[in-house]
Amino acid sequence: MNFTTRIYAIPLIAFVACSVSAHAQMNSTLASEAKEILRRHCAECHSETDTRGGVSIFDHASLIDAGIVVAGKPDDSMMYQLMTSTDDDVMPPSSRPTLSADQIATIRQWISAGADAFPSDAVIDAERQPSDDVLESPSDASDLSVLETILDHVRETPPSDRAFLRFISLRHLVDGGITPERLSVHRVAVAKAINHLSRQSDIVVPTVVDKISGGTILAIDLRQLGWHRAVLHDTEDETRSLNSFDLALLEYPYAVLPLDSEIFDQIEAEFLNIAKQVRPIAYVRGDWFCSVALGPDLYHDWLQLPRTITELETSLDVDVQSNVASGIAKRAGLTISGVSRNNRVVERHPYRDGDYWKSYDFQSNIGDENILRDPVNFRASGGEMIFRLPNGLQAYFVCDAHGNRLDAAPTSIVVDKFASDKVVRNGLGCIRCHSRGIKEFRDSVYDIVLALPGNPGFDRRRAIELYPENDHWPAVVAGDCAKFQAALDALGDDGSPREQVSTVSSVFLESALTVDQAAAELGADSNTLKASCLAPGFARLGLAPLSSGGVIRRDAWEDNFDAAVSILGLGVPVVPFDGNLRSEYVSSESLDAITLGTNKPNNFFEPGDKLSVNVVNDSDRDVFIEVVGVSVDGQRVRLTEGVEKLAARSTFRFPKSADAAIEVRGGIGREQIVLFASNGVFAAGRIYRGKNTADRVTHSFYDSPEHGKRRRSQTPTVIKKTITIETR
Structure with a gap:
């Protein structure tokens, strides 16, 4: 050689x-x-x-x-x-x-590719199992191992920093069976999720606090993400507040308070009481967090997105009209789009944190919705806004034709290929689609306008100024994507074509659960769960399919998780009846006779109609109720005077006098009435309010010991019912 x-x-x-x-x-x-x-x-x-x-x-x-x-x-x-x-x-x-x-x-x-052998599953280190002297029952093993690990990390953290600790766990995935590679996908997904919800300038990678197959328990510091700040304040006591993570805790459906657990008592004393969380929850699950915190309503509230596109652009200091008039903004017209069913216009504006993209979407391709008929002035049916977060990732906003924020875009306009119902839900749906940043496109307007002879019926010169040649866009899109990719690199993204948040959320939201997976989520033995599913209590829950190789859907499982915990004696479930996402909850059949309604059977009102709210107690015993009204923008107001007693065989009406019935105004939209009812007296909920965040109502059923000894012996006997009032 x-x-x-x-x-x-x-x-x-x-x-x-x-x-x-x-x-x-x-x-x-x-x-x-x-x-x-x-x-x-x-x-x-x-x-x-x-x-x-x-x-x-x-x-x-x-x-x-x-x-x-x-x-x-x-x-x-x-x-x-x-x-x-x-x-x-x-x-x-x-x-x-x-x-x-x-x-x-x-x-x-x-x-x-050759059908390579399957990799081994991740395993829990035997040395990390809880010791026999603290193990109350075999089914407690997994959760107590997580709690022990969390307690160790808390004790290694200076007391002054403990208030800002929060934990996310993936341990149930190991219990249900998962490969180390797939577990790594979940870790990256969690890292992406928390940074998509941060307005801080730095990318934050969660700290791994255990050593199982690369880590199953992750710690974050609220201060690094800007989540330590209060987003809502008690309307009657300004010293009480909720931060962003508290909003997630109010929605979390998988928390269980262990019965007489020494480890949990220590975590409570050394961490939870210091953290002053709204609920005594030591950790949340990572797959739930990625799938729910990134969707409406939490996504909107976490980023404090305003209700209208005008307010959003004002907050970002983007003057769309001025930018278009001065030539700062540039457009591209797409007759074929990856997600839009019809033509689409995209418009890019520079702004302080990088780039602001605004799309105009259409219900059809005809009339003034045909962008080639007039690419300067057209009538859009809605749009999607993408703006750069300070850390390099992107945030999203979906609106209707009037600029009002939407939770989800109509499928007649755009679709989400990752969702079984194809609905693009703001936040998660946009994140899954834009997994690598701004998507490449090719303009269809410039060349056509340039080739048109004579007077095309619109301002041709203006159109050519607005729509640059196609060779303008590759470098612009590449530059914006480079910022996004730099953030992904900092998160440890490996560039896999199967994006991590999409992978995790699709499985969590769309896949049915087997008995092994359900048992892992409960922290129970699968054989015990399989046998229990045939018991009368479980049969009434609709969980019997788990006993014979069948499966259940996520929403059915989540709706019955607390009942399964109680029936199996695994502890006291922390029920999210104060969450905005759970509209119904019934803890006792004895409260089934309590009904909520209005003076119209379908709850649909025309302008000028008279509206009244009715709570009917058809039972033979007195109950206690609290009724809360929810406006279109999420503001809550109590319709009862605190908690009121409703006598047996009687009706509560709001307003109390028929002559004082509310006259309905037109164009209000959808509002809600929420009822809380119990056989026993309970404290009225606290109403929390803030800017660009929907109100929350919280009750004291799970207050920490500083307010008195927590009741761990039973789930509060309470029901929650919600009706929607729609006004044309």
């Missing part, structure tokens, strides 16, 4: 090594993703303990030997054939949720 050859040999070897490494990493990722899909959809019937048809889905060698998987040949593989079958042989069977097109494509890719 001569000298010249030596110079080029080393880079060549390095290149080959890197290529082999990248190929191996891709195959490993495919094997991990395939295992998670099979775990969700197949393991309940084809596992080591239940080998129906003689198939154990994770026994890779037997899958190959039996021809169920033919490496490199998906069309010859029985697994793929059954997944794509159109007759009764289809797997999973028709009684279970089917695989999505993306999931089937992943299985095909895995087989085509």
Whole structure:
């Protein structure tokens, strides 16, 4: 080998090594993703303990030997054939949720790439298990291990900093079975989620406080994210306030107070009482946080997004009209868009933190909604706004034709391919779509306008000024995306084509739960849960399918989680009846006779109608009620005088006099009436209010010991009912 050859040999070897490494990493990722899909959809019937048809889905060698998987040949593989079958042989069977097109494509890719063996699952270090002297029951093992780890970290933190600690856990995923690679996806998703909700200038990476497969318990400091600031204040006591994380705690449905737990008592004394959280919750789950905190209503409140596009642009100091008139803003017209069903106009404005993009979307492509008819003046049906956060990520705002903020965009205009119902929900839906920042596009207006002869019927010169040539946009989009990518790099994003938040939220929101996964979320033994599901109490909850290899949907599970905790004796569930996302809650059948309504059966009112609210007690015993009205912008007002007694067989009316019924004004929109009722006296809720954040009402059922010994013996006997009043 001569000298010249030596110079080029080393880079060549390095290149080959890197290529082999990248190929191996891709195959490993495919094997991990395939295992998670099979775990969700197949393991309940084809596992080591239940080998129906003689198939154990994770026994890779037997899958190959039996021809169920033919490496490199998906069309010859029985697994793929059954997944794509159109007759009764289809797997999973028709009684279970089917695989999505993306999931089937992943299985095909895995087989085509050689069907690498499945990676081992993440395991909990035996040394990190709680000791026997503090373990109350086998089902407590996982949660107590998490609490012990949190307590250790709290004690390593200076007392002055403990008030700002918060914890996010992924431990239940290990209990339910997950590969280390997939666990890493969840960690990155959590990091992305918290930074998408921060207006601070720096990217914040959560601190890993345990060593299980790279970490399952993450700690954050509220100050680093700007979440320590009060966003709402008690309307009657300014010294009481709620921060952003408190808003999440009010919605969190999976918290359980352990019964007579020494570890929890220590966490309460050394952390929770110092943190002064609105609820005594030591940690929240990461998959829930990514899926719910990034969606309405929490996303809007967390970033304190105003109610109108005018207010948003004022807060960002973006003068759209001036920028358009002066030529600072530039437009592109798209006749074909990745998410929009019709044509679309995008408009870019510079602003203090980088870039502000405004889209104009349309219900159709005809009349004054046809952008080629007049690209200067058109009538949009709504739009999506994207603005740069100080940390480099993006924030989102969706509005209607009048500029009013929307929770979700109409599917007649745009769709979310990651959601089963295709609805683009502001926050999560936008984040999943813009996983790499601003999406590339090609303008359709400039060349057409330039080629039009004579008078086209609009200001041609103005259109050419507004819509630059297509070679203007690649560098602009690349520059904006570079800021976004720099933030992703700081978060540890590996550039995977399957974006982490999308992956985590899609599984959490769209996938059904098996008995193993439900047991992991409860911190219970799966065999115990399976047997319990046939008991009368569980049968009434609709959880019986878990006893026989069936599955349940996320919303049904979440609605009954607190009841399952109580029936199994796992502790006292912290019910989110004070959350804005949970509109109904019934803790006792004895309160079923309490009804909430208005003087119109359908609660639909025309301008000039008279409105009154009625609470009817058809039971034979007195109850105590609190009624709260909720305006369109989320402001809450109490309609009862605190908590009032409602006698048996009687009715509460607001206003109390029929002559004082409220005259309805037109164009108000949707408002709500919320009822809280209990067999016993309870303290009236505290109303918290702030700027650009919907009000919250909180009750003292779970107050910390500084307000008296917490009742851990039972869930509060209370119901919550909500009706929506719509005014044309």
